[in-house]
Amino acid sequence: MVPALLSPILSRLGLWASGLILVLGFLKLSCLLLRRQKLARAMDSFPGPPTHWLFGHALEMQQTGSLDKVVSWAHQFPYAHPLWFGQLLGFLNIYEPDYAKAVYSRGDPKAPDVYNFFLQWIGKGLLVLEGSKWFQHRKLLTPGFHYDVLKPYVAVFADSTRVMLDKWEEKAREGKSFDIFCDVGRMALDSLMKCTFGRGESGLDDSRDSSYYLAVRDLTLLMQQRLESFQYHNDFIYWLTPHGRRFLQACQVAHNHTDQVIRERKAALQDEKEQKKIQNRRHLDFLDILLCAQDENGVKLSDADLRAEVDTFMFEGHDTTTSGISWFLYCMALYPEHQRRCREEACEILGDRDSFQWDDLGKMTYLTMCIKESFRLYPPVPQVYRQLSKPVSFVDGRCLPAGSLISLHIYALHRNSTVWPDPEVFDPLRFSPENVAGRHPFAFMPFSAGPRNCIGQQFALNEMKVVTALCLLRFEFSLDPTRPPIKTTQLVLRSKNGIHLHLKPLGPGSGK
Ligand code: HEM
Ligand SMILES: *[C@@H]1O[C@H](CO)[C@@H](O)[C@H](O)[C@H]1NC(C)=O
Numbered sequence: 214m215v216p217a218l219l220s221p222i223l224s225r226l227g228l229w230a231s232g233l234i235l236v237l238g239f240l241k242l243s244c245l246l247l248r249r250q251k252l253a254r255a256m257d258s259f260p261g262p263p264t265h266w267l268f269g270h271a272l273e274m275q276q277t278g279s280l281d282k283v284v285s286w287a288h289q290f291p292y293a294h295p296l297w298f299g300q301l302l303g304f305l306n307i308y309e310p311d312y313a314k315a316v317y318s319r320g321d322p323k324a325p326d327v328y329n330f331f332l333q334w335i336g337k338g339l340l341v342l343e344g345s346k347w348f349q350h351r352k353l354l355t356p357g358f359h360y361d362v363l364k365p366y367v368a369v370f371a372d373s374t375r376v377m378l379d380k381w382e383e384k385a386r387e388g389k390s391f392d393i394f395c396d397v398g399r400m401a402l403d404s405l406m407k408c409t410f411g412r413g414e415s416g417l418d419d420s421r422d423s424s425y426y427l428a429v430r431d432l433t434l435l436m437q438q439r440l441e442s443f444q445y446h447n448d449f450i451y452w453l454t455p456h457g458r459r460f461l462q463a464c465q466v467a468h469n470h471t472d473q474v475i476r477e478r479k480a481a482l483q484d485e486k487e488q489k490k491i492q493n494r495r496h497l498d499f500l501d502i503l504l505c506a507q508d509e510n511g512v513k514l515s516d517a518d519l520r521a522e523v524d525t526f527m528f529e530g531h532d533t534t535t536s537g538i539s540w541f542l543y544c545m546a547l548y549p550e551h552q553r554r555c556r557e558e559a560c561e562i563l564g565d566r567d568s569f570q571w572d573d574l575g576k577m578t579y580l581t582m583c584i585k586e587s588f589r590l591y592p593p594v595p596q597v598y599r600q601l602s603k604p605v606s607f608v609d610g611r612c613l614p615a616g617s618l619i620s621l622h623i624y625a626l627h628r629n630s631t632v633w634p635d636p637e638v639f640d641p642l643r644f645s646p647e648n649v650a651g652r653h654p655f656a657f658m659p660f661s662a663g664p665r666n667c668i669g670q671q672f673a674l675n676e677m678k679v680v681t682a683l684c685l686l687r688f689e690f691s692l693d694p695t696r697p698p699i700k701t702t703q704l705v706l707r708s709k710n711g712i713h714l715h716l717k718p719l720g721p722g723s724g725k
């Protein structure tokens with residue numbers, strides 16, 4: 214029992230505490246409203262679609278078809294329009310080459326309102342970092358993507374692809390269409406683990422990879438939903454919801470996977486024989502670089518920094534290419550004529566050899582144009598966000614102050630009909646050297662552009678070429694008209710119902 218003397222003191226304390234919470238809550242709310250007013254006022258000169266009083270444009274963004282909704286808004290509101298997720302978070306959504314150039318040619322930081330949602334999962338790795346630390350890590354990791362490092366990966370891509378194609382051979386025998394997205398994902402993760410994380414054949418661990426793969430699928434979906442639901446924006450509230458707890462659980466699965474990778478490589482580094490091997494390698498791989506990195510004072514990367522980079526690359530390195538390869542194969546099924554030409558080219562390059570070599574990649578000109586055209590229509594990363602560190606003025610004289618938030622809608626940018634006549638038509642010749650030469654450098658940005666562009670661009674293109682060429686040599690791809698894919702953004706471009714295709718084995722020596 215509380216002594217009688219104490220109880221008035223306690224009740225007074227309770228009163229003070231509730232008062233304090235009320236005042237803090239009020240202050241926080243005023244800050245948010247003030248910021249809202251600043252964001253909204255900055256965008257005064259940009260008309261846009263009507264907003265819901267509570268949700269802003271979030272309801273439209275959550276609906277199926279939201280990507281094409283933005284394309285129709287782009288027609289109505291040239292260059293840019295305000296885009297609100299709820300009432301407190303507003304971006305200027307841009308989709309015009311000169312607008313994109315004004316922002317993306319500078320190195321403005323990522324919008325923390327979006328990228329902070331990543332922190333629990335991939336921490337402060339290259340994707341999220343800012344300022345001098347970002348610069349230092351970018352400089353450190355760039356040699357991990359030097360072409361001498363990338364060369365041997367060609368054989369790794371081919372091996373991982375072959376495993377997938379053998380599996381497809383069995384599935385195709387049933388004569389039914391099937392979803393290719395998942396299998397491509399596992400293949401892309403497997404080759405990433407072997408290239409970037411140096412996993413040997415012996416280290417293959419299917420069930421661990423599988424749970425990681427599924428966790429990433431969950432995490433990207435949850436993060437996209439969080440972004441589009443203002444009630445989840447506050448960290449404190451989010452972690453209390455079932456949605457937030459599911460996110461934390463999936464994070465744990467992902468972290469288990471990365472921890473294991475780091476642990477294994479660290480153990481290998483203890484081994485003298487392994488150390489000799491690394492010293493003899495002319496170019497270190499990504500994980501060697503991270504583990505051996507020291508600054509001029511001999512200080513190594515902290516465990517947290519190391520883990521963040523491994524988490525970042527593990528995610529960025531497979532989910533994006535999975536989307537790219539899957540949508541490319543869908544395009545091939547949709548346009549048999551282009552499929553045939555890519556296959557003929559691949560046959561010709563291959564001759565009587567059974568796999569591709571580094572020098573072959575440069576010869577795949579038609580395939581490369583088709584890959585770019587499929588990046589245009591189905592960009593694996595459809596939308597990226599920035600916060601202006603200094604004011605910007607656009608070509609038409611309108612401007613935005615520092616602190617404003619920008620959303621670059623790559624999907625809508627790639628469908629601008631002035632730059633891309635008949636934008637919905639699949640035409641690889643848009644990427645012939647003559648046509649590229651005459652085009653605005655910021656009209657095509659699948660890998661973003663400027664100082665914060667994709668560090669894995671060359672890795673990704675090489676992988677795309679090897680994998681898709683081998684796919685086309687083994688199978689003929691055609692559509693399942695009963696199951697058209699439904700485009701949806703979950704950080705990367707996916708399909709709500711998978712990508713279902715019919716595969717017809719071409720048999721050995723086919724087409725040669
Ligand atoms: C088709 C495949 C890919 C596409 C379309 C793609 C696209 C992009 C885009 C649009 C960005 C900018 C993101 C932003 O501004 O928020 C980016 C950044 C990044 N990408 Fe990729 N990416 C691909 C493959 C890869 C691969 C294979 C890796 C690693 C092996 C990778 C690693 C990264 C990293 C670390 C960043 C952050 C770079 C920085 O901010 O300095 N990406 N990527
Ligand atoms: C497409 O780009 C052109 C040239 O940059 C621009 O004039 C036009 O307004 C853009 N269209 C849209 C819908 O943004």
Ligand SMILES: *[C@@H]1O[C@H](CO)[C@@H](O)[C@H](O)[C@H]1NC(C)=O
Binds near residue numbers: 465466469
């Ligand atoms: C993480 O790994 C440990 C063992 O290494 C296991 O006991 C635990 O259940 C795993 N957690 C998750 C969420 O997978």
